[in-house]
Amino acid sequence: xxxxxxRVFEDLTCAFPRGRVSVVLGGSGSGKSTMLRLxxxxxxxxxGEILVDDADVVRMNERALGTFRRRVGMMFQGGALLDSLSxxxxxxxxxxxxxxxxxxxxxxxxxRRLQDVGLSGVDAxxxxxxxxxxxxxxxxxxxxxxxxxxxxxxxxFSGLDPISQRRVEDLLIRVNQANAxxxxxxxxxxxxxxxxxxxxxxxxxxxxxxxxxxxxxDSDDAVVRAFMREEDADVGEAMEASA
Amino acid sequence: MTVAVARLGSLxxxxxxxxGRMAGFxxxxxxxxxxxxxxxxxxxxxxxxxxxxxxxxICVSGFAVGMVLGLQGYNTLVRFGATNSLGAVVGLSLIRExxxxxxxxxxxxxxxSATAAEIGTMVATEQLDGLRMMAVDPVHLVVMPRALAMTVxxxxxxxxxxxxxxxGGYVVGVQLMGxxxxxxxxxxxxxxDFRDDVLGSGVKAVVFGVLVGLIATFRxxxxxxxxxxxxxxxxxxxxxxxxxxxxxDYFITALWGV
Amino acid sequence: MGRTSGRxxxxxxxxxxxxxxxxxxxxxxxxxxSTGPQGLRVIAQFDEIGGLKPRAAVVISGVKVGQVQSIALxxxxxxxxxxxxxxxxxxxVDSTASIMTAGVLGDRYVSLQLGGEADTLKDGDVIDFTESxxxxxxxxxxxxxxxxxxxxxxxxxxxxxx
Numbered sequence: 274x275x276x277x278x279x280r281v282f283e284d285l286t287c288a289f290p291r292g293r294v295s296v297v298l299g300g301s302g303s304g305k306s307t308m309l310r311l312x313x314x315x316x317x318x319x320x321g322e323i324l325v326d327d328a329d330v331v332r333m334n335e336r337a338l339g340t341f342r343r344r345v346g347m348m349f350q351g352g353a354l355l356d357s358l359s360x361x362x363x364x365x366x367x368x369x370x371x372x373x374x375x376x377x378x379x380x381x382x383x384x385r386r387l388q389d390v391g392l393s394g395v396d397a398x399x400x401x402x403x404x405x406x407x408x409x410x411x412x413x414x415x416x417x418x419x420x421x422x423x424x425x426x427x428x429x430f431s432g433l434d435p436i437s438q439r440r441v442e443d444l445l446i447r448v449n450q451a452n453a454x455x456x457x458x459x460x461x462x463x464x465x466x467x468x469x470x471x472x473x474x475x476x477x478x479x480x481x482x483x484x485x486x487x488x489x490x491d492s493d494d495a496v497v498r499a500f501m502r503e504e505d506a507d508v509g510e511a512m513e514a515s516a
Numbered sequence: 517m518t519v520a521v522a523r524l525g526s527l528x529x530x531x532x533x534x535x536g537r538m539a540g541f542x543x544x545x546x547x548x549x550x551x552x553x554x555x556x557x558x559x560x561x562x563x564x565x566x567x568x569x570x571x572x573x574i575c576v577s578g579f580a581v582g583m584v585l586g587l588q589g590y591n592t593l594v595r596f597g598a599t600n601s602l603g604a605v606v607g608l609s610l611i612r613e614x615x616x617x618x619x620x621x622x623x624x625x626x627x628x629s630a631t632a633a634e635i636g637t638m639v640a641t642e643q644l645d646g647l648r649m650m651a652v653d654p655v656h657l658v659v660m661p662r663a664l665a666m667t668v669x670x671x672x673x674x675x676x677x678x679x680x681x682x683x684g685g686y687v688v689g690v691q692l693m694g695x696x697x698x699x700x701x702x703x704x705x706x707x708x709d710f711r712d713d714v715l716g717s718g719v720k721a722v723v724f725g726v727l728v729g730l731i732a733t734f735r736x737x738x739x740x741x742x743x744x745x746x747x748x749x750x751x752x753x754x755x756x757x758x759x760x761x762x763x764x765d766y767f768i769t770a771l772w773g774v
Numbered sequence: 775m776g777r778t779s780g781r782x783x784x785x786x787x788x789x790x791x792x793x794x795x796x797x798x799x800x801x802x803x804x805x806x807x808s809t810g811p812q813g814l815r816v817i818a819q820f821d822e823i824g825g826l827k828p829r830a831a832v833v834i835s836g837v838k839v840g841q842v843q844s845i846a847l848x849x850x851x852x853x854x855x856x857x858x859x860x861x862x863x864x865x866x867v868d869s870t871a872s873i874m875t876a877g878v879l880g881d882r883y884v885s886l887q888l889g890g891e892a893d894t895l896k897d898g899d900v901i902d903f904t905e906s907x908x909x910x911x912x913x914x915x916x917x918x919x920x921x922x923x924x925x926x927x928x929x930x931x932x933x934x935x936x
Contacts, residue, residue, distance in 0.1 A: 315645055339651040346649075353646030356638075367650045419650075557778075564781045568788045607803065672792025679795045706881075709829060710804030718796070 285321075287474050287481050292453040294445070296466045296486075298500070299476030305459040306350075308476070309425050312457065313347055314338045325423070343371060346416030348426040352408040354400040360387075360411055361396035367418045386414040390444055406437030413444060424448070426458040430465060438462070442469055463503055475500060541655075541734045548653065548660040555661045562665035566627040570673060573622055578610075578677035581618060582684025585609055589685070590693045599693070603700035604707030606685035611713045615678040617765050620724035623666075623673055624757040628732040631662050632753040635736025636746035644737075659737060663729035670725025671718050678717070716772040723768060724761050731757045813840055813858040817900045818871040818884070823853045824907030826873055826882040832857050834886045839863050842884060857884060866891040867899070873907035882907060 287308070289295040299305045310316045311323055314330045323330040325341070333341060354363045364383040368374055374382070387393050390410040400408060409429060416424060429445065430438045442465045449456050460466055466473060467486045475482045475489060475497060482489060482497050490501045589605040635658060638644050644654040682704065689695040708714065732753045739749035823845065832840040840859035848854040857871070868889030873882055886901075895901065 310645075313649060315648060335653075339653075342649055342651040347646070349642045349646055351641055353642040355643055355646070356641070366652075370650065370652055560782060560785055561778075563789070564785045567792075568781075568784045571788065611799065611803075669792075671796065672789065675792055675795035675799055678799060705803055706831065708799075708803045710800055714799050714804035717799075 285476075285481055287483065289455065289457050289474070290472050291455050292449075293471035294449050294456045294458065294469050295472040295474065296470040297457065297459045297474050297476065298461065298463070298466060300500075301461075303476040303478070305461075305476060306427055309347075309427050309457065309459050313345065313425055314341065343419060344421055345423045345425065346419065346421035348409070348412045348416045348424065348429055350427045350431060352400065352412040354408065354412060354415070356400045358399075359396065360398050360400065360403070363400065363411065364415050364418060367415070371419065382418065386417060387411075389417075390414045391440070405432050406434070406440065409433065409437075409441055410444070413441070413448075417448065420452075422454060424454050424456045426456065426460075428459055428461070430460060430462050438465065445469065463501060467501075537738065538730070538734050541737065542730055544655050545660050545663050545730065545733070548656040549664065551656060555657060558657065558661035559665055562662050563669055565630070566623070566662070566665050567669035567672060570623055570626050570669075571676070573626055574619055574673045574677050575680045577618065577622055578615075578680030579684040579687075581614055581677075582606060582610065582681030582686075583688045584684075585614070585681065586685035586688030586693070590689055590695065599689075599695050600699040601703050601707075602685065602689045602695050603682075603703035603705075606689070607682060607704035607708050608713065610678045610681040610685075611708060611717045612769075613765070615681065616674050616717050616720035616724060617761060619674045619677040620670060620721065620728060620761045621758055622677075623670060623725075624728050624732075624754055624761065627666065627669075628728045628753050628757050629750045631666070631729075631732040632736040632739070632749045633746055635659070635662075635733060636739035636749040639737065639739055640741040640743065640746060642741075655737075659733040663726075663733050666729030666732070667722060667725040670728070671721035674717060674721035712772075716768070719772065720765065720768050723764060727760045727764065728757045731760065814861045814863060814865075814895075815843065815897050816857050816859065816865065816895050817898070818855050818857060818904050819848060819852045819900065820855060820871075820873060820904050820906045821852055822906040822909060823855065823873055824882060824909045826855065826884065826907065830881065831883040832859060832886065833883060834863070834888065839886070855884070865889075865895040865901075867893045867895055868903065869895070869901060870903040870905065871901045872905035875908070 297305045297308055307316060311318055312325070312330065314333060318331060321331065328337075328341070330338075330341065354360075355366065358366065361383055364386060365379050368379050368382060383396070384393065387395065390413055392407060392410050392414070395403065395407065395411070400411075403411065413426075413429070416426075426445070429441050433441065445456065445458070446469050448454060458470075467490070470486050473484060473486050473489055477496060477500075482492070482494065484492075486501075489497050492498050492501070585606045586602065589602050589609075590599060593599045593602055593605065635644075638654075638658065644658065647654045647657060686697070686700060690697045690700050735749040735753045735756070736746075739745040826842060826845065828842050828844055830842045831838045832842060840857055840863070843856045843858040845856075846854045855871075859865075865886065866889040868891045870887045870889065872885050872887070874885045875882055889903075
């Protein structure tokens with residue numbers, strides 16, 4: 274996969290288990306976000322295939338992509354909320370576009386989701402008026418509006434204080450457990466990865482290493498081990514917790 | 517020497533590539549026009565942003581241009597004792613050329629650059645990708661209403677510019693310079709022909725509206741997702757749209773007269 | 775929603791104002807729709823129309839009563855000008871149509887002088903008496919020619935007289 278002259282990855286093979294939380298790790302520029310955009314069909318690879326339930330995303334035309342994306346929710350790094358619409362209208366947007374529901378039903382669905390992420394009462398605010406943590410939570414709520422079977426999250430913890438981070442982490446775990454949604458999370462945060470991931474894909478220059486968090490943590494490969502054990506007190510703690 | 521030629525060659529190729537992408541973009545917008553849902557709300561919002569918010573600059577500028585035409589026209593006509601034709605001079609100049617061209621250039625600067633910046637910012641903040649992930653075509657929701665609104669708004673702005681200009685010419689010619697008011701009005705009416713002048717003016721305005729609408733949205737849509745990219749989109753819009761307006765003005769004028 | 779209803783009002787006003795401006799320019803200034811086929815149509819034939827154009831005014835005693843509808847070349851290579859007049863106009867059959875100029879360098883228009891007959895022209899009739907346009911170049915050419923010929927012509931006459 275090459276990007277305007279820069280090779281992002283070559284000969285990469287990765288698999289993410291259904292119904293589980295997978296985290297994609299890697300240094301800056303390793304192509305984590307690109308991976309997510311490839312799965313979403315937002316970028317096309319120069320070669321290869323991306324199979325979701327045996328359907329190749331690479332081969333999909335616009336209409337097929339549209340159908341595919343209705344079952345996929347994506348939580349963007351910056352939220353990607355429509356900044357001219359209120360939080361309520363942002364949340365209601367996918368419902369209004371794709372379903373014909375009565376206004377009351379829409380209101381109900383929106384409020385329920387907002388409650389799920391602990392943000393009741395922000396309906397009338399504009400995205401510009403939300404804090405970083407609130408934006409992420411609204412983005413997550415919006416991604417879940419259409420009851421997706423796959424949830425893609427691009428750096429859900431970036432830019433958040435530790436408390437908000439924990440909150441988002443708990444939310445993601447809860448969502449996965451409640452609905453068995455397949456989740457692919459791009460992150461650079463090791464401790465939360467160790468806590469929440471069932472499967473990890475570590476993108477290193479030229480190769481990808483996959484396995485459970487523990488397997489990578491105890492890997493024979495020095496590079497992998499070094500990455501997973503970044504000098505962070507949290508890491509030891511996290512390993513204890515997930516043991 | 518060869519380096520310069522090579523650079524020129526690559527510039528030309530890049531320019532052609534650009535035009536090709538714009539043509540593809542135009543086709544997508546046209547397709548979006550005939551695809552449901554209707555996007556009426558977005559269309560009305562854009563008419564507000566592009567039309568209503570441009571009213572002040574259009575009317576003030578139109579009035580000012582009319583005033584200048586009145587003054588210059590008077591100073592020239594008085595030498596031939598033909599000041600009674602001032603209305604015709606002001607009217608024809610405004611309707612045939614100054615109205616459509618100037619109102620389009622002003623709209624480009626105000627509304628065109630705003631549109632490019634808005635869409636460019638949406639690209640940079642991943643809002644367009646967000647729309648794609650919600651299975652909504654950004655061209656359909658964001659681009660098409662704006663391009664259509666610009667096309668509809670332009671002839672209206674043109675007409676308002678011209679009327680403001682006629683008023684400006686009246687104020688200078690009649691009130692300041694003493695031209696007979698009846699002569700001013702009747703010379704406009706006898707000199708201006710609907711088919712040759714007014715209709716041609718309207719056609720120009722519509723064409724300019726299409727050009728500005730497509731150029732501004734295209735530049736925003738294909739901008740680099742950085743603040744430098746948004747800024748470049750804005751300035752490129754103004755430059756490309758302005759030049760396109762002036763060049764197409766010539767061709768429409770030439771063809772219309774046929 | 776309160777935000778948008780104010781906007782909608784503004785949009786409505788803007789569109790109305792714009793359309794009103796377009797209508798004003800088209801109808802009042804541009805004369806759209808005033809070329810009704812319901813007028814009294816008469817035909818006048820001229821040897822020279824000298825720049826007369828369709829939609830030029832037709833006047834009686836300086837007052838506009840219609841316009842030139844179309845100009846064509848007749849079989850006899852004279853110009854056939856069709857005038858579309860206000861139906862209330864009663865033109866005696868011996869009226870004259872002349873092509874005049876507004877000012878020295880201005881636009882051409884048609885001026886009608888009423889005749890004295892009792893019968894009036896009906897739709898489709900031809901005006902028999904016409905005065906063609908005075909073309910400035912020809913007049914100047916004649917003057918120059920006469921000035922040049924005047925010297926010799928005078929001498930000839932003198933010799934002839936003796």
